[in-house]
Amino acid sequence: NTPPTATITSISPNPATAGQTVTFTGSGTDPDGTITAYEWTSSINGLLSTASTFSTSSLLPGTHTISLRVRDNNNAWSAPATDSLIVSSGGSEYQLTLTSTYSTDVNSSGTKYYHDGADWVGRGNSGALRAVNRWNISGIDPSWTITSVEVRFYTESTAGSPGTLFLTRYGTSHGEDNPQADTGAQVYSKINNTPYASLPEPFSGSWTPWINLGPAAVADIAWCRMGGLGTWSAGLKASDAIESGTTIRHADFSEDNETNNAELRVTYIGGSSSNTPPTATITSISPNPATA
Secondary structure, eight states, rough: OOOOEEEEEESSHHHHHHHSSSSEEEEOOOTSSOEEEEEEEEETTEEEEEESEEEOOOOOEEEEEEEEEEEESSSOOOOOOEEEEEESSSSOOOEEEOOOEEEEETTTTOOOBTTTTTTBSSSEEEEEEEEEEEEOTTTTTSSSSSEEEEEEEEEEESSSSSSOOOEEEOOOOOSSSSSOOSSSSOOOSSSSSOEEEEOOOTTTTTEEEOOEEEEHHHHHHHHHTTOOOOOOEEEEEHHHHHHHSSSSSEEEEETTSSSSEEEEEEEEEEESSSOOOOOOOOHHHHHSSOOO
């Protein structure tokens, strides 16, 4: 059986405003059968519909990655067709882009792991590898309404078979050599080790696309700032499929002492990201002159 092919015909309007009705139209083709099912998902809202064409007005603000899969009469699913949809809140939105202040690759025990003299995420003889990135979020005002949180990573090189890497919450303290145990730098997140999203297949010598981390990351960063915390982190973890495979996809992501790094992009409603300094005024000095 040859798997079917999914096509997103249109998403209209795009961009849209929160509360506005957006119509999605898609189709599927199968060279040796018929299309029996559709599945539309959003990186922010989750499952949207199981119809070929539908409309909704309940999309949350942010940059959505829209995916459509179709299934044929032999129960084979297509690869997802994807497109981006920007939904604004309707207010004045701003974006703040931050470069990570600390990045390292660690294995499952929390110890830095080196593969041929470089740092890799994937899997090695010592177990599943994970990478940690930390950002200084003290410039995010707690009064801002955050509408989306996105990240991207610079990939220096890759090796092995393709596979998906997950973005994971990290809620413990992360130090320079043992991010899981050291207390040298406190990194906060609301819940530990819960996946945010999947990372698209990385390519050597380039940035990954911006990955929307969904409402969980929005809530986590808002929680950090409301509690007065100034740092936030996210991790990379190899998927179960990669970790159980024999030929593993390794990706060498830049760290904070290298040319490129990891970036965090926060879209929010509120004052602009450039703070206006206050103004001081001397109203009076009296008497002037005075006597000792």
